[in-house]
Amino acid sequence: xxxxxxxxxxxxxxxxxxxxxxxxxxxxxxxxxxxxxxxxxxxxxxxxxxxxxxxxxxxxxxxxxxxxxxxxxxxxxxxxxxxxxxxxxxxxxxxxxxxxxxxxxxxxxxxxxxxxxxxxxxxxxxxxxxxxxxxxxxxxxxxxxxxxxxxxxxxxxxxxxxxxxxxxxxxxxxxxxxxxxxxxxxxxxxxxxxxxxxxxxxxxxxxx
Numbered sequence: 001x002x003x004x005x006x007x008x009x010x011x012x013x014x015x016x017x018x019x020x021x022x023x024x025x026x027x028x029x030x031x032x033x034x035x036x037x038x039x040x041x042x043x044x045x046x047x048x049x050x051x052x053x054x055x056x057x058x059x060x061x062x063x064x065x066x067x068x069x070x071x072x073x074x075x076x077x078x079x080x081x082x083x084x085x086x087x088x089x090x091x092x093x094x095x096x097x098x099x100x101x102x103x104x105x106x107x108x109x110x111x112x113x114x115x116x117x118x119x120x121x122x123x124x125x126x127x128x129x130x131x132x133x134x135x136x137x138x139x140x141x142x143x144x145x146x147x148x149x150x151x152x153x154x155x156x157x158x159x160x161x162x163x164x165x166x167x168x169x170x171x172x173x174x175x176x177x178x179x180x181x182x183x184x185x186x187x188x189x190x191x192x193x194x195x196x197x198x199x200x201x202x203x204x205x206x207x208x
Contacts, residue, residue, distance in 0.1 A: 004128075005085050006031040006093040006197055008176065010168040011106050012057050014049045018105035024049060024059055024068070026078055027165030030085055031095075031173060031194075037081040038166050040067050041074035044113075057163045072117060075110050082122040091126045093197030095176055097148040099131040128197045132176055134204050139182045151175055 008029050015021035022043035029036040040063060043049065048061045069077070086092050096103035111121035136146050143150075148171065152159045157174045161167035180194040183203060193199050 003195060004087040004089070004091055004093055004197055005033075006095060006176075006194075007082070007085065008169045008173045009094050009096045009099070009103055009107065010165045010172065011103050012059060012163065012165050013106065014043055014045075014047070014053055016102075018102050018109070022047070022049075023071075023074075023106055023110065024053075024064060025057070025165040026074060027169045028078070028081065029166070029169045029173060031176070035085060036166070036169075037078060039069055039074045039077065040064055041071050042068040044071040059164075071113075075114055076117070076119055079111065079114055079119065079122055086122075086126070090123075091128065092122075093128040093130060093201075095130045095132060095172070097132045097172055097175075099129060100134070104129050104131070128201050130197060130200045130204060132172065132179060135179050135183070135200065136175075138204065138207070139179055139186065148172060148175065 008031060010027050011023045012025035013021050013023050022045050023041060024043060025040050027036070027038045040059070042064050049059065049064070054060050082092065094104070094107070108124060111124065114121040133146055136151055148168065149159050149162055152171050152175055155175065155178045157171055157178075159171050162171065177194065180192070180200065183193045183200065187193065191199070193203070
């Protein structure tokens with residue numbers, strides 16, 4: 001059976017509320033592959049983004065107006081890409097940092113919105129979600145912060161251009177490889193966790 005693909009995910013958004021704010025940039029990349037999907041998109045709410053968000057991300061309202069896709073088109077292209085990378089069992093693994101409180105919520109909203117467009121969304125139950133924030137907390141004790149940038153600095157991972165979605169995805173991909181190697185060392189198993197996404201998910205949620 002073909003190994004399940006793992007997708008590293010990051011969104012740039014118009015704010016910090018995953019239930020109400022808008023996605024303004026999508027980046028997805030298959031682990032250890034050149035397969036990727038990126039897009040700027042116009043806010044679904046049709047509201048301008050704030051100067052705070054522009055300062056943080058470098059994304060401007062002008063960029064979104066000129067280069068951003070409509071949310072309908074961006075969501076559909078993202079959805080089609082997810083279907084294109086699924087495994088033979090129709091499943092994929094999706095990894096994000098702080099995903100459970102942020103990116104995964106946005107993603108579920110976006111897939112739900114596709115139903116309103118009469119588009120079949122990628123099934124949520126076919127996704128194994130793994131959040132590197134709780135994974136890092138379980139594997140690395142004693143840190144005052146577990147932000148992605150600071151964890152990357154600890155392992156000498158370049159974070160230049162952070163807060164642009166694809167740059168954050170590339171950095172997170174490297175961090176995920178480091179964390180899963182540490183997990184392998186801790187578990188002492190012959191199987192490498194990075195090849196078994198369900199093992200990583202279960203370690204995060206169910207391991208005592």
